[in-house]
Amino acid sequence: MRVVIAEDHALLRDGLTRLLQAFDFDVVAAVDSGPALLSALITQKPQVAVVDVRLPPTFTDEGLQAAIAARAQIPGLPILMLSQHVEPLYARELLSTPHGGVGYLLKDRVSNVGEFVDAVRRVADGGTAMDPDVVSQLLARREPLAVLTSREREVLGVMAEGRSNAAIAAKLGITEKAVSKHINNILTKLDMPPSDDDNRRVLAVLAYLNP
Amino acid sequence: MNAAGTGEGLGRWARRGARSVLSGMAGVGLAFTNVLLFAVSVVVLALTPVPFLGLALVPWTMTLVRMRADLERRRASRTGVLVTSPYHAPPDGALAGGWQRFRWIVTDPATWRDLAWLLPGAIVGVTLGTIRVVVPLYGLAGLTLTPLWIWLGTGWYGYGAIWSIDTFSDGLLCLPQGAVILVGGLWAAPWLGRVDAYFARLFLSPTRAAELRLRVTQLTTTRADTVDAQAAELRRIERDLHDGVQARLVSLGMMIGLADELIDRNPTAAHELLAEARESSGTALVELRHLVRGIHPPVLAERGLDGAVRALALSLPVPITVDAALSGRPDTPVESAAYFAVAETLTNMIRHSRARTGSVSLRHADGVLAMVVTDDGTGGADPASGTGLHGIARRLAAFDGTMALSSPPGGPTVITMEVPCVLSSPRTMPSSVTD
Numbered sequence: 093m094r095v096v097i098a099e100d101h102a103l104l105r106d107g108l109t110r111l112l113q114a115f116d117f118d119v120v121a122a123v124d125s126g127p128a129l130l131s132a133l134i135t136q137k138p139q140v141a142v143v144d145v146r147l148p149p150t151f152t153d154e155g156l157q158a159a160i161a162a163r164a165q166i167p168g169l170p171i172l173m174l175s176q177h178v179e180p181l182y183a184r185e186l187l188s189t190p191h192g193g194v195g196y197l198l199k200d201r202v203s204n205v206g207e208f209v210d211a212v213r214r215v216a217d218g219g220t221a222m223d224p225d226v227v228s229q230l231l232a233r234r235e236p237l238a239v240l241t242s243r244e245r246e247v248l249g250v251m252a253e254g255r256s257n258a259a260i261a262a263k264l265g266i267t268e269k270a271v272s273k274h275i276n277n278i279l280t281k282l283d284m285p286p287s288d289d290d291n292r293r294v295l296a297v298l299a300y301l302n303p
Numbered sequence: 304m305n306a307a308g309t310g311e312g313l314g315r316w317a318r319r320g321a322r323s324v325l326s327g328m329a330g331v332g333l334a335f336t337n338v339l340l341f342a343v344s345v346v347v348l349a350l351t352p353v354p355f356l357g358l359a360l361v362p363w364t365m366t367l368v369r370m371r372a373d374l375e376r377r378r379a380s381r382t383g384v385l386v387t388s389p390y391h392a393p394p395d396g397a398l399a400g401g402w403q404r405f406r407w408i409v410t411d412p413a414t415w416r417d418l419a420w421l422l423p424g425a426i427v428g429v430t431l432g433t434i435r436v437v438v439p440l441y442g443l444a445g446l447t448l449t450p451l452w453i454w455l456g457t458g459w460y461g462y463g464a465i466w467s468i469d470t471f472s473d474g475l476l477c478l479p480q481g482a483v484i485l486v487g488g489l490w491a492a493p494w495l496g497r498v499d500a501y502f503a504r505l506f507l508s509p510t511r512a513a514e515l516r517l518r519v520t521q522l523t524t525t526r527a528d529t530v531d532a533q534a535a536e537l538r539r540i541e542r543d544l545h546d547g548v549q550a551r552l553v554s555l556g557m558m559i560g561l562a563d564e565l566i567d568r569n570p571t572a573a574h575e576l577l578a579e580a581r582e583s584s585g586t587a588l589v590e591l592r593h594l595v596r597g598i599h600p601p602v603l604a605e606r607g608l609d610g611a612v613r614a615l616a617l618s619l620p621v622p623i624t625v626d627a628a629l630s631g632r633p634d635t636p637v638e639s640a641a642y643f644a645v646a647e648t649l650t651n652m653i654r655h656s657r658a659r660t661g662s663v664s665l666r667h668a669d670g671v672l673a674m675v676v677t678d679d680g681t682g683g684a685d686p687a688s689g690t691g692l693h694g695i696a697r698r699l700a701a702f703d704g705t706m707a708l709s710s711p712p713g714g715p716t717v718i719t720m721e722v723p724c725v726l727s728s729p730r731t732m733p734s735s736v737t738d
Contacts (some may be wrong), residue, residue: 139595145605152605177592177601181614200588233620261363 093216096141098129098155099105099120099174100148108142108202115209126154133162134168140216145175145182154201156182160218163189172215174199178226184302195221195254211254220254220294227252230301245273252301254294320439320489322355323496326378328433330428330499331529333374337425344418358405365408365417372417372507379507388414390507391650392520406431413513420506427502431495438488441564445481450474529701536598543594548679551587580623603642607632612663613644619649621658621678627665632725633672637702641672644695644706644720651691656716660682667726674720682714695720 095117100103102124109119117301121132125148133141141162159171159184168191173182178198180245186194200207202221211221227249231237237245250260257275261268261282275293287293347364353359369390376386382538391411394403408414424704444450450462451474462477463484468703510518595601600712603611609627616623632638652658658680686692686708696706704722 099308146601177596179602180617181602181606181610198588200585203584229618233618 093140093213094118094120094138095212095216096120096129096132096136096138096143098124098126098132098141098143098147100124102143104144104199111202112142112212113207117133124270125149126158129155130162131157133158134165137166137169138205140170140172140212140219142172142174142212144172145174150164153182156246159187160176160189163191167191168193168218170215171217172197172212172221174202176233178223178228180302181224181262183222183226187295187298187302191218191262192220192295196226197221198225199222206271210294214254219291220298222294222298224249224253224254227301230298240278242273244278247271248278248297251294252297254291256290317489320492321381323492324435326381326496327432327492329543330378330432331436333371334425334428334432336371337421337428340364340371341418341421341425344368344421358402361409362404365414368414368421372420375503376507379503382404382496382500383603384497384500384504386504386508387514387517389507389513389517391516399686412510415509416506416711420503423504426500427499434486434491438491439485440488442485442488443482445482445484448474448477450477453561455512464595465537497499520665525697525700528697532697532701534559540594540598543590547590547594548587550552551583551590554652555583555587558583560729565638566686575651599639599640603638608638608642608645608665615646615649615661619653622660623649623663624660625665626662629665629667629672629726633724633726637672637722637724638706640698640702641720641722644699644704645674645676647691647695647698648718648720651684652676652678652680652716655680655684656714658714660717667724670723670725671723672722672726674722675721678714678716681712681714683712684708684710684716692718701731 093116095112097105097108097112097119099108105122105124106162109122112119120136122131123129127149129141129143129147131154141159143155143159144272145153145155147158156173157202159173159302163169163171170193171186172195173186174197175182176199178196183196186196195211197208197211230252231245231249237248242246246264247260250263257264257268257271261271264271266290276286278284279293284296284300287296344364348362351361351398367668373388376388379386380432387606390413391407394407445462450468451471452459453595454460454468454474459467462474463480464481465473468474468477493592523632558580564572565573600611600614602614603711606614609629612627613625614626633641649661649663652661656678658678661676661678664673664675664677666675671735684692686696692706693706699706699720699722702722704720706718706721708716709718710716
C-alpha cells in the first residue's frame with residue numbers, strides 16, 4: 093500500500109517510516125513541511141497519508157491546511173492526522189470535507205503499534221479513525237446523551253472512534269449481536285436514520301456529536 | 304431616517320441640552336464654594352506659622368479643596384474632556400496632623416494648581432453657567448409670549464431684535480424669536496460646558512511630570528505583580544515536571560533496563576515489563592500535554608485568539624457562541640494574556656453562575672482589543688470576593704488592560720476586558736473551513 097508521511101521531527105519521521113515498512117507499506121515520500129506535503133500528495137496520489145498537524149514553515153496547523161487543500165483537489169484522498177494534542181474543532185474541519193477516509197489521532201497512539209496500523213488501514217479503506225480523547229471530549233458535553241444507558245454510551249463512544257461492529261464487540265467483551273442491538277437503540281433514541289453502512293453511520297454520529 | 308428615528312434623535316438632543324443647562328446652573332452654585340474655599344485657604348495658610356494649628360488645618364482644608372477639584376474633574380469628564388487626578392500617593396502611616404502629612408500636601412504642585420484654579424474657575428464657571436441658563440430661559444419667555452403680556456400691561460417693553468414692541472403683531476413676533484433663541488441656547492449649552500471643562504483642565508489635569516510620576520507608580524505595581532505571577536508559574540511548572548514527567552522517564556528507563564536483563568531468561572516477564580513501560584510512556588505524554596496546555600495552549604499558537612477561544616468554547620458543557628472579528632493577531636504575550644483572561648472568565652462562569660448559555664465577542668477597534676463575555680446566569684459576581692476575577696484584572700494590567708464587571712443579582716453578567724494592542728497582518732487561511 094502506497095503511503096506518504098509528513099512529520100518534521102527526523103526521529104519520528106524515521107520511526108514512522110520503519111514502522112509502516114515493517115507492516116508492508118510502501119513509503120513513497122516522507123516529507124517535513126507543509127508545501128512539500130501538498131506537492132507530494134498531489135503528485136504521488138498515495139493510497140493513504142500520515143500527517144502531523146503542526147509543520148514548518150509556520151509551525152501552526154500547516155499539515156491540516158495542506159491535507160484539507162489536497163482533499164479539495166483529490167476528493168476522498170485518505171488522510172490520517174497525528175498531533176500532540178487533539179481539538180474537536182480540528183476534527184470537525186477534517187470531517188467537513190466530503191467522502192470520508194479521514195483519521196485524527198494523538199501521536200501517543202503510535203506506541204500501540206497494532207491498533208495504529210489498523211487505524212491506517214481503516215482510513216485507507218475510506219473509513220474513520222477518531223481518537224478516543226476527541227470522542228470523550230465530545231461525549232462530555234452532549235446533554236441529550238442522558239437518554240442513553242451507560243452501556244449504550246460506551247458503545248456510542250467506541251463506534252464514534254470509527255470501529256466496526258466486530259471491533260466494538262471485541263473491545264467491550266460482548267457479542268456482535270448485542271452490539272448491533274445497542275446501536276439500533278442508540279440510533280432510535282437520538283433520532284438518527286438506521287444505516288447498514290458502517291462508515292456512513294460513524295460519520296453521522298460524529299456530525300451529531302460535533303455539530 | 305424614519306419619523307420615529309427623527310423624533311428619538313430630537314428627544315436625545317433636547318435631553319442633552321437640558322442636562323447641560325442644569326449642569327451650568329450647578330456650576331454657578333459651585334462657583335460660590337470656590338470663593339469660600341479660597342478665602343478659607345488663604346486664612347489657613349496665613350496661620351501656618353502658628354504651632355500645631357497649621358499642621359492640622361492645612362491638610363484638612365486642602366482635602367476639602369481636593370474634593371471640590373475632584374468634583375470638577377468628574378464634571379469635566381462627563382462632558383467628554385477627560386481630566387485625571389494628579390495627586391501624589393499619600394505617604395504610608397502618616398498621622399493626621401503630622402509633619403509628614405503636611406509635607407505631602409504642600410510639596411505636591413497639584414495643591415497649588417488647585418488653589419490657583421479656584422478664583423478663575425469660579426469666574427469662568429459663573430459666566431458660562433449664566434449664559435447656559437439664561438439664554439434658554441429667555442427663549443422660553445419668548446415662546447410663552449411673556450414680553451407681549453408685559454407690553455400690554457406696561458405699554459413699554461421689547462423682545463429680542465424688536466425693541467420696543469409697538470403693535471400687537473410686533474408682540475406676536477416674540478414667538479418665532481423665542482423658538483430660535485431656545486434652540487440656539489440648548490444647542491450651545493453643551494459646547495459652553497466643554498469650554499468650561501477645557502478651562503478646568505488647564506489647571507486641574509496633571510502636569511507632564513505628574514503624569515509621568517503616576518505612570519511610573521502604576522508600572523511599578525504592575526511589574527511587581529507580573530514578576531510575582533511569573534515566578535509562581537515557573538515554580539509550578541518546575542514542580543510538575545519534577546514530580547511528573549521526570550519521575551516517569553526515570554522509571555521508564557529502569558523498566559526497559561530490567562526487561563533487557565530478563566529477555567533471555569524470562570521472556571514472559573520481559574514482555575510484561577515492556578507493556579508496562581509503554582503504558583508509562585503514554586501517561587507521561589498525557590501529563591506533558593496537560594502541562595503544555597496550561598503554559599501556552601497549542602491551538603492558540605496554531606489558530607490565534609479567535610480559533611483558541613472557539614476550541615475552548617467547544618470543550619465547555621454550556622453552549623457558548625463565539626463572535627469574533629479580528630483582522631490579525633496581537634503580539635504573542637498579549638494574545639496569551641487575552642486568551643487566559645477569557646478562559647478564566649469562562650471557567651468562573653461555568654463554576655459559579657449556573658448559566659445555561661453564554662457568549663464571547665472579540666473585537667479590535669481604535670487600537671484596543673475588546674473581549675466581552677456574557678452569560679445568562681444568576682449574576683452577583685463580585686471581584687472582591689474571589690481571587691479569580693482579581694487575577695484576571697492583574698494579568699491584563701501588565702499590558703495596560705482593564706476589566707469591567709456588571710453583574711447585578713439575577714444576572715445577566717457582562718465582563719468587558721480591554722487591552723490596547725496592534726494586530727499584525729494575518730496568515731491567509733481558508734475561512735470557509737473554520738465555520
